[in-house]
Amino acid sequence: MQQIRTGIVCLSLVSAATAITGSSVFSESLISQQVFDGENFLKYDGVRGPYVDRVSYGISRDPPAQCTVGQVIMVKRHGERYPASDEGPSIEQALNKVNSTLARSGNYTGDLAFLKNWTYFVPSDCYEAETYTGPYAGLTDAYNHGKDYRSRYGHLWDGKSILPMFTADFQRVIETAQEFGEGFFGNDTYSIKAALNIISESDSQGADSLTPTCHRQDDNAQNICNDLPYHLPQLDVAADRLNSQYHGLNLNWTNVYNLMLMSAYELNTRPTSDWINVFTIDEWVSFAHIWNTNFYYCSGPGNEYMRAVGSLYVNATLSLLREGPSSNSLFFNFAHDSNITPIITALGIATPSENLTVDQVAFGTRWNIHDIVPMGGRLTIERLNCADSALAPAGPFVRLVLNEAVVPLQGCHNGPGYSCPLDNYTSFVQGLPNFVTECEVPSSDPQYLNFWWNYTTSTESNFVKGTRCNGLA
Template identity: 40%
Template sequence: MPFARSLLKISTILFAVALGLVIYQGSRYSSLFEGQSESPYFGRWKTWFSLSQSKVPGSKQSLEKGWNVIHHLGGNGPWIENTGEDADPNLAPPEGCSVDQVHLLSRHGERYPTPSAGSRHLQFLKRVEETGLPLNGSLEFLNDWAYFSNNPERDFGELTNTSPYAGTLGAFTTGVKFRTRYEDLIPRDSRTRLWASDSGRVIDTARHFASGFFGLDWESSGKAQLQIIPESFERGADTLTPGDTCLRYLEDPILGHDNGLEMLLQFQETYIPAIANRLIHEDNIGLSNLSNEEVYGMQEMCGFELMVRGTSPWCEIFTKQDWYNFEYARDLLLYYRAGPGNPYAGAMGWLWLNATTGLLHEGPMAGSIFLSFVHDGDIAPFLTALGVFTGDKELLPTTHIAAKREWRISPILPMGARVTLERLSCSPTHEDPQVLRGHVLSISLWNMSVNEAKK
């Protein structure tokens, strides 16, 4: 972990970094509006991440107690807090310490499908309609179901603004929660700058976050300024989206950007044909020759419909094992596209890490709040460069699920995921004069203890 070790050299009385990776855990779709169910963006304020921890009724799926499909959408679903037994109950700084600088690297909020994914969905639905035959069994709901966008040209790729999982709501509420924790760091006599890559959903996430963090008048009052960074090759190293500027990554046909898709396609072949066969034999002969792409698109629609309507019948037609397979397929996609399985990822992630390290060295004199908004494919290289995922000694296979893998997208990079680095200043008498504490709000596998950090 050469980059992590470089951070340890920061000469402050105490320096600690808290990695806050938003994780989600919540209710199944069929019970989101029943009984005690709540939006994940409402709830208690025990810590800055603590949201709704109320118990909700189970779904119609006959699965064991405690299993939840939202944990297995591979970054393709809404943000929900981690309320598992390994979740940190308290994120307060150690006694005698205070936060004097904070850095945020955030994925955009919940969104509609991208145009490419959405087009695949619509093509499949058109084929269903053109058969002129009613559907049966698991797919019977499609006889009366309508797609979750009536204006795809407007919606595709943009933040959702309805349901408990609205991307606009999530970004605003995240801003409020950051203000709750970091209000004392907001400069009173200068303007704070936010950075966003030049994508509509990323820019809108930054704007809604700023409204929650600084107030609705953040632009007119001069409290903050949003700087948009083009997602273009010409930016070189001066970018938030290094995957668009790394020439070898873009041009390498084997190990570059497209490697993730190739690995995804290989794994789809191991599990999707059996699903297609099952659905066809539920008296749906009109859908013969269901392709891997079409079945995968059905699984995608579960998460996307949740983020628009709060519920989705697509979540019900697949088994628990089907969702494990989908989750792993999504893991493979990002692992080989922009994560530890890609040879260029570490170099790309070094850019943000290096710039942030310099600011941490300078301390509050360089500023107190640094806020950046990007895509999941830009956060994955940073985590790779940081060396967080070192437990997977071999590359993830495409022939079967690597059950004990560390790299899992569902709990670390859902929509709205964010990485937070905190610089702590402590009293001279503090027992640990210089510490890097990496804390991931996930399962204990991601937690890096103080003793480990000192090595």
Template identity: 35%
Template sequence: MQLSSAILSTLALSISAIEALPIGEQQYSLKPYSQNALDQYNVLRFIGAASPYVQNPGYGIQRDAPYQCKVTQANLISRHGERYPTTDLGKEIIENIIELNVKEIKGPLSFLKDYQFKGLDKDEFENETSKGPYSGLLDQYRHGTLFREQYDDLTFIDDIKFFTASQERVAVSAKQFAKGFLGEAYNESLVVYLEEHDPKLGANTLTPVNSCKYYDIDSNQDKIDQLSTSFLNKTADRLNGQNEGLNISSKIVKSLLDYCGFELNVQGTTQICDIFNNDEYLAYSYIYDLTYFYQYGTANNLSTTVGSTYVDALIRLIKDDSKKLTLSFAHDTDIYHIVALLGLFETKDLPTDHQSFNHLWKISNIVPMGARLITERLECEGYDEPFVRFVHNDAVLPIEGHSEGPGFSISLSDFENFINDRMDGKNFAKDCDIEDGAPDKLTFFWDN
């Protein structure tokens, strides 16, 4: 990204200048707290669900347990690690970039003549990446080791299970996490597979949307279609003007933007990402913020209902003193439903006639590759009931208007009332018309 590079160059020069100062003057020049806000230019904040893992910017709430409190239970649900494109998206990108004639290009994009799109290997579509700085397999293994360090006092090997949706990349993530978590004690028998597409499982699955007959991802497509993507045409004009012989279309621009995240996940390089500037990434990010809000966020009338299966289980888990740790692995779409009900990224309807900047529903912050949501039970001195705290992508996130507990947590009774109010009589089994005889509650945490 052009602006990021300029800023980083300026910083490098500033640091060099400081190092050239006499020692006495350096003491006055070095600042105890940074005055820079460089994260606003981080590409990972703008490339949606294809982004490698990136921490939630959070609010500055400390990660450690609050004073006189102890974490007595932790419940993890994690997205799979960094991967190649899905088959459908990969084929779409290939079809579009085939139209790109690069033989006669003269200019900054002349590198495309020899560029290899390694992320478009059809044999690897859907798979996690295994090498590079953003390796999905390494990300999950590392996450397992760090999670064990964080919650070692809650770990009882005889009780550990790793629950995973059955899709291969999710299961591979669960196993990599388990290897990092358990080390030499790892045993594949501890991994419990939950079939993703069996409607007979009803609510007793990590992918309840597949049991919901009435869930319609396209119910708000008319609103999504209202969003202007004219910036793609302007970007094409800019690139064509800067590169003699280039005749790039808005469709190809969109596919190259889509490929950026996979270039990072697969190759760990930035040549494609560097084609675009900050303003273009910002406009691009809003496409997915808005699209997924209307498909999976609170704008979809059944999203919170689908998320209620896991959240209801959380409430029962927090009340169960015998449970210390639950570890689950699913897809980004499953996490959307859960956070929609929890209200962690509460957002009014996103406008379609202009771009919103000040909204919480930002996809790269919510579900980058390897996204993780931890629900903690806190027990604190001087209180009779436990508190609930959410750690999302390494940041403690409070529930707006319900953060009066220690460390901005929420009491269990308040949390239960909050969820009941948000559900407002909705019922997963009834509203989704699940199959007759299918479970209407998530129970696998207790069944295995």
């Protein structure tokens, strides 16, 4: 049986899927003619498992030689977590079906032989929570990301001023922001030099939000969203294979989907999962497509209003970029996956040429959700200050970095390092739809994103904690 390689789950999270890393020159040693990205499980896990870098275009992550980074605006998805509360019952139902059948028959052989010594990994009351054990724990990932960005962007903070950070008001998102902050500032300095601003997720926030709501609905897209998960025959094949090994098992394709879902989540709290190799590469490709399609129609370019939703953030970042570097040149923001995909949609950097279909895997599409918003995923916008060169005259340029890979803006990448001149970027953004108008934001709600200019420097929210799970705070 063709199986997916599980060794990748022990790779560094920083370079799990990067073919060329760091160096500005190619190695002089013998170059491998094998590329294994297509066998990396983290590219098929439906962004339910650990963070993985985006497959890059080979553009250096570091700024071009004639440029310096003068301003950074980042939005980050919360880190790795346990399953959502609405996923837990279906996962447990499928798992109970398997465990009861094997226990009744005593048949601990075949593909599920490991279950004799395997235990479910979600502690009581931990659904929805950030994970805190294992090499891919969400809290560890956020902390390490903060440390990495301190090394990369620390020159933009004077070490004295209080730096605001902005997070959506959801516990795991808040915890991600806090851990990132401790990594960026250092554990002791975070308490006195960061100012965590918690932005309500209420619809009444209107445009002044990291989690904006559109009051208009694309009925076709919504109907597709409501049908998750979608049936693909490869999951029937998996069910038949397992049912043939264990008399009376009677798995159906939705049971298989939930067991695959569980497999991905297990890596968020353990080093590996024996469940991964229960399913073939073909089956994981189908699982990934289910999630590609989900994001495409629920919060991506398959929904006619998502460009408008994403334009809210993009327009506000343009205002910051045009103002340029100031005493505060770092804007760190934290939200959910479904708040980041509209931004990617507005920028057009992953929009495919054709709509995704529910019943057939789309090969070669630009909309691969694992490259867009994995757990802990982030979009970082850099304002580059560049000297005169053969490429372009001196001036400000904009560069987009998605999950640590530079992604050129389509039709505007004639600057150093395939960046976009700020004037050209301005013209692009000004052509986006208006969020307030398109999404019919009530006139009684805020009409502009204002929290980047109207923030608190109080440190009182820096350690706000809720119950993480199982009594752990």
